[in-house]
Every structure is written in structure tokens, then in C-alpha cells.
Amino acid sequence: MLPYQNLQEAEYALGRNLTITETLWFKYSATKSDYILYCHNTFFLFIFYTVLPLPYVFIELMRSKNIDDKFKIQHKIKNSVSDMLNCYKKVLVTFVFAVGPLQIFSFPVIQMIGIRTSLPLPSASEICFQLLAYVLLEDYANYWLHRLLHFKWGYDKIHRVHHEYTAPIGFAAPYAHWAEIIILGLASFIGPVIVPGHMVTFWLWMIVRQMEAVETHSGYDFPWSPLKYIPFYGGAVYHDYHHYVGEKSQSNFASVFTYCDTIYGTNKGYRWYQKEVYEKAREKLKQK
Numbered sequence: 605m606l607p608y609q610n611l612q613e614a615e616y617a618l619g620r621n622l623t624i625t626e627t628l629w630f631k632y633s634a635t636k637s638d639y640i641l642y643c644h645n646t647f648f649l650f651i652f653y654t655v656l657p658l659p660y661v662f663i664e665l666m667r668s669k670n671i672d673d674k675f676k677i678q679h680k681i682k683n684s685v686s687d688m689l690n691c692y693k694k695v696l697v698t699f700v701f702a703v704g705p706l707q708i709f710s711f712p713v714i715q716m717i718g719i720r721t722s723l724p725l726p727s728a729s730e731i732c733f734q735l736l737a738y739v740l741l742e743d744y745a746n747y748w749l750h751r752l753l754h755f756k757w758g759y760d761k762i763h764r765v766h767h768e769y770t771a772p773i774g775f776a777a778p779y780a781h782w783a784e785i786i787i788l789g790l791a792s793f794i795g796p797v798i799v800p801g802h803m804v805t806f807w808l809w810m811i812v813r814q815m816e817a818v819e820t821h822s823g824y825d826f827p828w829s830p831l832k833y834i835p836f837y838g839g840a841v842y843h844d845y846h847h848y849v850g851e852k853s854q855s856n857f858a859s860v861f862t863y864c865d866t867i868y869g870t871n872k873g874y875r876w877y878q879k880e881v882y883e884k885a886r887e888k889l890k891q892k
């Protein structure tokens with residue numbers, strides 16, 4: 605809740621006029637508690653998880669009429685509406701019983717690390733710097749946690765669920781055992797703990813993380829994707845290979861970038877596969 609009674613008081617405290625976005629933030633958040641503002645995060649996760657995979661669902665359904673097969677990474681796999689809806693429904697159950705409580709009970713941590721809701725709002729450069737830090741820290745933590753989940757006990761008891769999809773789809777991005785949702789969810793908090801920022805930045809971080817997860821599980825490789833220009837970005841083909849190999853996979857553990865796998869030598873098999881199998885198969889499809 606903001607410590608100002610009205611706009612004038614906020615402007616007096618800041619010593620300047622509020623910007624348009626700060627005025628909007630004041631009007632929206634002035635009477636809401638920090639807890640309620642934090643809980644918005646659960647709502648955003650639900651909305652973005654529901655909406656972001658929809659373009660891929662549409663493309664997948666068009667494929668049943670033999671359109672755009674050349675962009676599907678595992679082009680022999682087709683998913684029906686009921687397949688995708690089934691996945692969505694299972695994720696929503698996990699969402700209610702794992703993500704919801706995780707979000708609610710993690711609020712004391714948010715307070716402790718000092719995620720602020722007050723004015724002024726962060727600048728664009730502050731948001732960009734913090735999001736970059738969050739992505740890098742989450743990627744590094746996720747690499748090791750994911751690699752640990754591939755040891756026999758972790759795989760059999762927890763991670764096997766996420767690998768039920770050997771050809772992932774957008775809706776399968778958070779399809780996992782509840783324990784995995786919590787373990788990998790904790791990796792998302794490392795950035796905000798080390799570099800705490802504004803609540804708006806925290807919301808944006810969770811949305812960016814969701815967008816990245818849906819894209820890497822989309823099952824599609826679009827040559828015009830602007831993400832291909834991000835240095836060391838793994839992307840859909842990279843993570844698809846991890847699912848394709850399945851249980852025995854000891855490759856491509858990182859969630860966003862490729863550098864951890866390269867440094868620790870866990871993408872050699874993928875490099876060979878990409879050059880000798882995947883690229884050649886793409887060329888054949890293009891010629892059809």
C-alpha cells in the first residue's frame with residue numbers, strides 16, 4: 605500500500621510531477637495491500653500460461669490439414685485438440701495445488717528481500733538490467749537443478765512426469781510433478797533475492813519466464829524468430845532434443861542459454877544430432 609493519501613502528497617514526496625505511468629500505478633495500487641499486489645502474479649501466470657500457447661495450438665490444428673509441417677520440429681507427431689486440452693487441464697490442477705500455495709506462502713520472502721511497491725517506478729534501464737540478471741541467475745541455477753533431477757532417484761520420483769512429452773507442446777511447459785514445480789520455481793526467486801527490485805519488475809520477470817518456457821516447449825522452429833538473434837539462446841529446437849532423447853538424456857539441461865551445457869560438456873551429442881540429422885531432415889522437408 606502506498607504511503608501517500610493523494611497524488612499531491614506523492615508528488616510532494618518525490619519533489620516532482622508524476623509521470624503518466626506513475627499516476628496510473630498510484631491510482632491502481634494506492635488502496636491495495638502489498639500482499640494483494642504480489643498475488644497478482646498468480647493471476648498473470650494463469651493468464652499467460654493460457655494465452656501464450658494458443659497460436660501454437662492453432663498452427664498444430666492447421667497441420668492436420670497438412671499445412672506448415674516444415675516448421676514442426678518432430679514433424680511426424682500430431683496432437684489433437686483433446687491431447688492439448690488434457691495437458692492444459694492437468695497443468696491447472698498442479699497450478700492450484702503447487703503454484704498457488706508457493707505464491708501465497710512465498711510472500712514473507714518477498715517482504716524480507718524488499719521487493720518494493722512504492723513510487724517512483726523503476727526506469728526502463730533498471731528493469732532491463734534486473735531482468736537480464738534474473739534470466740542469467742535462473743538459467744545457471746536451473747541447469748544444475750535440472751541436471752540433478754536426471755539422476756535416477758530424481759528422475760524416477762519427480763522429473764519423469766515432465767518427460768512424458770517426448771515431443772513437447774506449449775501447454776506442456778509447466779507440465780511436471782508438483783515437487784518439480786516447487787524446486788524449479790525456487791530457481792526463479794534467486795534473481796529477485798540477489799537483485800531485489802520493484803513489484804512491476806517482479807511481475808514482468810514471471811511473465812518473461814513463462815514466455816520463454818512456452819516458446820522452448822512449443823515444438824516449432826520458425827526461421828524468422830527474432831529470438832534466434834539472441835547470443836547463446838537455446839530455444840525450441842535445443843530443448844525439444846532434451847525431450848526427444850527422454851529418460852536417458854544427459855544433454856541440453858539449461859533452460860534459456862546454451863553456454864552452461866557448452867562449458868560443462870553436456871551438449872556434444874546434440875551438436876552432432878543437429879548437424880547430421882536435424883538440419884538434413886529440414887532441408888529434405890523444404891524441398892517437398
Ligand SMILES: [Zn+2]
Binds near residue numbers: 750754853
Ligand atoms: Zn529433463
Ligand SMILES: [Zn+2]
Binds near residue numbers: 766
Ligand atoms: Zn521441458
